[in-house]
Each structure stands twice: as C-alpha cells, then as structure tokens.
Amino acid sequence: MNRFFLILALLALLQPNVYAQNQSLKVISYNIWNGFDWGKDLEREKAMVHWLKEQDADIIGFQELNAFSPEKLAQMALEWGHPYSLLLKEDGYPIGITSKTPLELKGRLLGGFWHGMLHAKTRDIDFLVVHLSPQDWQFRRSEAEMVSTYIENVLVKNQQEKFMVLGDFNAHSPFDAGFDLAHPETLRRNREGDSLRFEEKGAEAFQTLRNGSFDYSVMSRFLSLPLIDVVQNHTEENRKSSFPTPLITQELSPEKQAGYRQRIDYILVSPFFEFQCTHAEVVNTGTPDRLSDHYPVVASFAWDE
Template identity: 30%
Template sequence: MKLKLLAIISSIILSASAFASLEETKVLKIISYNVYNGMKLDESEGKQKFIDWAKIQDADIIAWQEMNFFTREKLETFAASYGHKYAVLLKESPDDAAFFPVAITSKYPIVNVNKVVDNLWHGALFADIGDYHFVVTHMNPFWTAKRIDEMNLIIDSIKYSRDPNGKWIIAGDLNSFSPADKEAYDKSHLLNDIKEKEKNRPILENLVNGKLSYTVQQNLLDAGFIDALKLKNREFIATAPTKVFYDQASTPLRYDYIYVSPSLEKDVIDVMVLKDEFTDNYSDHYPVQMKINNK
C-alpha cells in the first residue's frame, strides 16, 4: 500500500516536471542498475514493479544492464511508463537468455548514439544527453585479461573522441575490483571464494597469479577518471549480494560503478547505493545513484 501511494505521488511529480528542459534542471539524478537477467524476478505484466520503483526514484537518466528479452519497442514503452520519453537499447535478441544488453533511458533527448559490440563481451553504449557523454557497459564476467582489454578500448574511445576532456560518465557492472576497496577485500573471504569458483569452473580466470586483480579499474583511475561513490563515501559499500540468490561470491563485493571525468568532479553532489525493500529483492545487484549539479 505504501509503495502504491508513493508511486501515485511520484506520478504527480513526474507530470509536473515532464515539461522541464535539461537546461532548466539544476540537479541531475543518474542511476545505474544491473537488473538480473531481464528483470526476471519481476513477473508482473510489463515489469510493473520496476516501473513503480522507477517512478518513485524520478531519476533523470537510468543506465540499465542485463536487459534481456527487451526489444526497442518494449524498452520505449517501459521507459515511457516512468516518464522517460527517450530510450536506447544496445542490441536485441528477444529469445536469448544470455544476451545481456545494456540500455539507457532519459527524460531528455539521447543523441550521438554509438553502439559498440566488437571486441566487447556484452558491449558498450556511447550516447550524449546534452553536453554529457555517457558510456554504459557490462564487462566480461569470466576473464580478467579480457576485462583489461575491454576497459582499454573504452578509455581509448574517449581519449580519441571529439571531446576527450568533456563531461564523461561511465556507468555499469564492471565485474572487477577497485583498488580503493582492497583493504576491505583483504579482510574478507573473497579470495578464497573466487579460488573455489575457479576450481569448480575451469572456464573462470578471474585471479592473476592467484591474487585479486585491480588492473581494470587502476587503468581507469590512471586515465584520470574518478570513482564517484568513493568521492563521497570513504567506507566500503557493497553492491552485491542482495537478499536474493547471488552466484558470484558469498562475501560482499562492489561490481557496480559510476565513474566521472575530472571536469565533473566538482559537480558531484551525492552518490549512494540504493538499498530498500524493492532493491533487496528484485535483482542480485543494488543500483548506484549519483546527483550532480547541472551547469
């Protein structure tokens, strides 16, 4: 009942704000969310439970991962239901449960879209909203070496773009570890968990010389990008597991990130991992939310 009431209130707010332009918006709310295999835990028609949650959040932009079974038309209808008139899906294969496309939806026009699938496991969606450049991705879950190659491709794509020093936002499930979390991982059972996983599944090569690797995100940091959550929170905050089954590790970890370029560092207002009754139960990952001053 409480969730429905909040959804109604949010709908009223959405209606009032639907006509605001990007230039008139003082603060942008951006969410990145891995929704677990096409939102399969929401069995309602049209994923109404996710829609109700998104209405309550009233984000300006949402970067989605694991949008299995969505088509362009389904995504556009889904996004419109929570007030986002614009939506882009990286790729579609309605019958493939292992396709794992990413997507981005927005209150404001999404332009200059570049869908990159070559040399990337799940792909990366490059798109502009105003003068913000977004990269939405979901990195290789099996091999650290491949993730390093994928991240280097993304870094170079930005480096050699027309606006390398612009307002860049990289969001998604990076399936890798931040060096900022090393102290927390050293105190946990994560290394042993991964060793056990690799023993049982020889395809996995996520350790390097028997140790956790931080190279993927160290390369991103070395390129000047800023881990937005750590910018505002010194403590370790896990994005998985949630309260539903999670098959990657039995100890808390952080796989979900929003990175920003140096030009946005001073504009970041707040960053948090959204943990509530809904996100506890409808995916294996928690979403990350960032608010920035829109200048």
C-alpha cells in the same frame, strides 16, 4: 516606491541564475538481473518500475535487459517518466539507456566486447554504458583498454570535457582493497569458481581472478584517465557493496552472507563533474534488496546548463 520596484526588478533578473545554480542531474546505473528472468518475473518488474519512478532520475543506464526489444524498453521507460531510450542489441545480455531528454546515439560497440558498449549523448554530456566480462580478468582488461582508448580518441582529443561511464564492470577497485580483505567469502567463492572451470577446461579456462587474487588493473586503467569514482568520494567504506543482494544469498549462513560482499558497479565521471557531484551511493538497503541480484548506483550533480 521607486526603490521598491527597482528591488523587485533586480530580483526578477537574478532569479533565473539562482534557479540554474539549484538545478541538479540525477544518474542511476542498474543491472536488473536477466531482464526480470527474461520477462517472466512480472512482480519484480512491476516493483522495479515503481521504484525507478520514485527515484525520478534524469538518466538511467541498464545492464542485462534480456529479452528486451527497443519497443519494450521505450514503453517501460515511459512508466518512470523517460520518453527517450536506446538499446544496444536484442540478443544475449543487452545494455540500454533511458532519459528525460533527447538521446543522440553516438556509437554501438560489440566487437571484442563480452556484452558491448553503448555511447549516447544528452544535455551535452556523453554517457558510456558498459557491462564487462563476468568470467575472465584478461578479457576485462582488454575491454577496459578498448573503452579507455575510445574515450581518449573520441572524447578527450575532441575536447569533450563532460562524460560519464556507468555500468557493471565486474571488477574491483584498488580503493576497495581493505573492503575486500574484510569480506573473505567473496574471494573464496571466486577461487572455487575458477578452480571448477580450470578442472573442466584446463589452461584455456576463463579465470576471474589473477593468480588467485583480485585483479585491480581494470579499474586502475579507468581511474588513470582520469575518471572519478564518485561513490568512493561520497560513501563510507562499509556501505559500498553493490553485489550480491539477499535474492541470491538467502540460503547462505549469516557468517557467509556477511563475508560475501563486493563492489563491481560504478558511476565514473570526467574531472568536469568531480566537484559538481553532491551525492553518490550504492542503494543497498530497503526496496532494492528485492529487485535484482545487483544494487543500483545513484549519483546527483549540481548542473547549471
């Protein structure tokens, strides 16, 4: 009998450690497309709230919270179980973050950015939410340099090992060079857009391509910190597309739809999380087909705080 109770006592002592090892952290990055048409598309808004509630994520970083106020984001976040939220700004194309756990605002950066950068901290993890320029590769490269320098000076030099950068980078990864070759319609459409802007404004026109080709230097700057691209490590080549969704490709022919895919949305993590990532994907099938022009990026991590 004494041996039996001794075993029970040992199991009770071990149980919290077992529980801690089995805990997880789920993170989502999502560009929600013009804040549900500046708040007018209530059907799509309701559907996304329902989907996010089903996902039960711990942290969600948002881009394009157009026409949102801090109060609106806070109220909506409660619907998917997040009592904490922060909004970068209220004009233009705002960035935001919501969380199950208390958020500490660490910084709002706007100067020199197309849309800005939001820095928040929760659970001893620093989260940087970004939305880089959709129109000009040189502007994106400048933004990448500012974000990377910020990480080096504010986080790395202060020995903060736990951080993530998530958002719509509007840039292609060098890992996806083969993926880009397999989807030529994306390059064609970008060349067409650049050409039209050049005809209108000449040498001062924004150009999303560098000399007519995809520029990989933006993502290379982040990867060289190093930051880890978790989707690259956990997702098959043909499942990485994050833009566009059928909401904006319905009028294209099947051939053009098949060729018009790209990955511009990412969750990048510090080396601390590289081997703690248990799952990462772009959710580019099912319900998200109808929720935005971008697909969400989702990643889960083993987390024993």
